Amino acid sequence: MIVLIYRRLNRINRRFAHLAERIRSGRYKPRRRSAAVRPVAAGHPPPSDPLPNGFAWLVKLVPASAVFGCHLQHLLHDPEMQALIATAPIPMGKLLRPLCRMLAVTPPPILARRRPVRARLPRRAGARPGRSAARPVRPAPQAPAAAGCAGRAPPSSPAPPRRRHSPRPAAAKSGLTATGASARQ
Numbered sequence: 001m002i003v004l005i006y007r008r009l010n011r012i013n014r015r016f017a018h019l020a021e022r023i024r025s026g027r028y029k030p031r032r033r034s035a036a037v038r039p040v041a042a043g044h045p046p047p048s049d050p051l052p053n054g055f056a057w058l059v060k061l062v063p064a065s066a067v068f069g070c071h072l073q074h075l076l077h078d079p080e081m082q083a084l085i086a087t088a089p090i091p092m093g094k095l096l097r098p099l100c101r102m103l104a105v106t107p108p109p110i111l112a113r114r115r116p117v118r119a120r121l122p123r124r125a126g127a128r129p130g131r132s133a134a135r136p137v138r139p140a141p142q143a144p145a146a147a148g149c150a151g152r153a154p155p156s157s158p159a160p161p162r163r164r165h166s167p168r169p170a171a172a173k174s175g176l177t178a179t180g181a182s183a184r185q
Helices: 002-025 057-061 063-076 079-087 089-102 170-174 178-184
Strands: none
Touching (some): 002 079, 002 089, 057 063, 057 089, 063 089, 079 089
């Protein structure tokens, strides 16, 4: 596991250094994104990664690595680093977001994943009538304004009196009470 973690961190380090060098020397040119989507090769599933991928997975495995998360957070807020990221936000985000995730650092807004904007298609003439193009937005359920926690009565109103349950005698359970026995006779 240590070798796999080392390889991943070393790969991120090499790719970041290469990209930063290209940006500083002026050789970086952003790639043009094509509208065509590359098909996935049939019969060749993507290689499985044995390392975890959740938030703070490296800190959970190696608690001493939390210090490096603090260093990364300070580095990401450095003005020179933010200028470097602003020059190439997409490739820098691809490199730094996984590093932030493994070290339990919330990425700054400059590293936010940019989702492609899809153009809306015009409605066809033969579309089903009565259905709108946009889905209706349901309002979020809201708790009553005066209600307290977990359905308790609001603090301003008095709590209802509690009923005290006393265990019934065994004779009462079976229906053989003094009044019940005389009523049967």
